[in-house]
Amino acid sequence: MALRDLWGKLTGRASDIPPPSTPEIVPPPEPPAEPTPPAELPPPTPEPVREPPPQEIPPEPVREPEIPNPARAELPVAPVAEPLETAFEAPPAAVPDEAAEEDAPKAGFFARLKAGLSRSTAKLTDAIGSVFLKRKLDDAALEELEEMLIGADLGVAAAGRIVEGFRRTKFGREVTDEEVKTALADEIAAILAPVARPLTIHAGHAPHVVLVVGVNGTGKTTTIAKLAEQYRAQGLKVWMVAGDTFRAAAVEQLQIWGERTGAHVVAPAKMGADAAGLAFDGLKGAKEAGIDVLLVDTAGRLHNKTALMEELRKVVRVLKRGDDAVPHTTLLVLDATTGQNAVSQVKVFKEMVDITGLVVTKLDGSAKGGVVVALAQEFGLPVHAVGVGEKAADMRPFEARDFARSLVGLEG
Numbered sequence: 001m002a003l004r005d006l007w008g009k010l011t012g013r014a015s016d017i018p019p020p021s022t023p024e025i026v027p028p029p030e031p032p033a034e035p036t037p038p039a040e041l042p043p044p045t046p047e048p049v050r051e052p053p054p055q056e057i058p059p060e061p062v063r064e065p066e067i068p069n070p071a072r073a074e075l076p077v078a079p080v081a082e083p084l085e086t087a088f089e090a091p092p093a094a095v096p097d098e099a100a101e102e103d104a105p106k107a108g109f110f111a112r113l114k115a116g117l118s119r120s121t122a123k124l125t126d127a128i129g130s131v132f133l134k135r136k137l138d139d140a141a142l143e144e145l146e147e148m149l150i151g152a153d154l155g156v157a158a159a160g161r162i163v164e165g166f167r168r169t170k171f172g173r174e175v176t177d178e179e180v181k182t183a184l185a186d187e188i189a190a191i192l193a194p195v196a197r198p199l200t201i202h203a204g205h206a207p208h209v210v211l212v213v214g215v216n217g218t219g220k221t222t223t224i225a226k227l228a229e230q231y232r233a234q235g236l237k238v239w240m241v242a243g244d245t246f247r248a249a250a251v252e253q254l255q256i257w258g259e260r261t262g263a264h265v266v267a268p269a270k271m272g273a274d275a276a277g278l279a280f281d282g283l284k285g286a287k288e289a290g291i292d293v294l295l296v297d298t299a300g301r302l303h304n305k306t307a308l309m310e311e312l313r314k315v316v317r318v319l320k321r322g323d324d325a326v327p328h329t330t331l332l333v334l335d336a337t338t339g340q341n342a343v344s345q346v347k348v349f350k351e352m353v354d355i356t357g358l359v360v361t362k363l364d365g366s367a368k369g370g371v372v373v374a375l376a377q378e379f380g381l382p383v384h385a386v387g388v389g390e391k392a393a394d395m396r397p398f399e400a401r402d403f404a405r406s407l408v409g410l411e412g
């Protein structure tokens with residue numbers, strides 16, 4: 001299925017893309033109406049739900065995370081040494097200009113994906129040129145192919161699988177540049193196809209709860225905003241929980257997105273507030289208000305891995321007190337520019353919570369797009385969507401064939 005069809009499916013924007021024959025969104029029993037968020041946050045959490053707080057997760061010392069996001073240094077964040085109250089006044093991470101979004105041509109998504117993948121593509125195509133041109137795919141050539149795939153971030157396992165595929169089908173005869181690229185794209189697409197699965201929201205859960213986790217700076221808050229905008233455009237009632245209660249800029253960023261998308265934001269009364277209690281309040285309020293989708297942001301940086309694990313597990317535990325079936329989806333957001341570091345992040349977060357799917361961001365810019373293949377091969381987790389920019393329209397369902405062909409430098 002073409003990426004445009006999948007996009008139409010996700011957004012339901014019938015004006016420019018024909019509607020899908022099988023909608024991914026399972027509608028609620030009643031037609032969605034405009035959300036009517038309460039003027040105030042839901043009432044305080046009942047006694048047993050409020051978990052004791054500040055000592056467990058003290059707000060002050062926000063240090064470097066144990067799971068680093070190498071790309072984070074380049075990103076605009078509030079200075080970590082700043083007191084949280086002061087930081088709350090600080091401007092949030094850049095929220096892109098809405099007007100610019102409307103001007104963005106639809107083709108922009110593919111152009112940016114291609115441009116973002118160009119670094120990986122260049123590595124692959126250069127090597128294809130030098131290794132294979134007018135040469136038989138003998139053992140030495142296949143070994144070089146394997147090295148080149150690993151160098152382009154595809155990972156050892158995927159590289160081995162691809163080389164085996166080549167050995168079976170092309171070994172022993174002369175091949176052209178185009179043939180190698182096409183065969184490579186086919187092998188890559190075969191690895192990606194099983195994980196290219198759009199996120200299905202069951203609005204009948206009322207709400208379908210999506211917990212969003214990941215290292216700070218990978219794009220969690222932006223991804224939540226993008227999802228909120230897309231679901232709102234489909235007429236679904238959406239709430240967002242600003243669960244990164246330690247980073248004032250993250251809360252403010254979500255509030256700006258809330259104003260923009262019209263999705264109500266459940267925000268902490270003060271910085272460092274108990275995130276689990278806030279998520280519970282959000283769930284309770286969303287149930288009462290008949291909300292379709294509840295998107296829960298979380299902290300990506302705490303003092304260390306153990307603290308982060310405790311925080312995330314507590315959020316899940318406390319949410320389950322409100323409804324044993326939630327979260328229905330736990331999304332791990334990964335930054336494609338971090339390459340193999342994304343693989344480590346999946347391993348770490350899988351130990352913490354039950355990850356149900358991935359969103360890979362920043363496939364524009366200087367992405368190491370090959371890592372998506374490594375992720376697919378190693379974990380088999382659904383890749384629900386990919387991001388190529390900061391605006392809502394810059395996130396789309398992941399499409400295996402288009403991605404594979406872009407990665408090796410072939411036209412769609």
Ligand SMILES: Nc1nc2c(ncn2[C@@H]2O[C@H](COP(=O)(O)OP(=O)(O)OP(=O)(O)O)[C@@H](O)[C@H]2O)c(=O)[nH]1
Nearest residue numbers: 216217218219220221222250300362387388389390
């Ligand atoms: N180029 C590009 N930038 C992105 C993309 N997704 C997010 N960003 C930017 O990356 C930066 C960090 O994004 P956030 O959404 O704040 O990341 P986060 O994971 O919520 O970070 P914390 O709030 O620190 O935990 C922001 O400047 C975003 O605009 C993307 O797909 N492409």
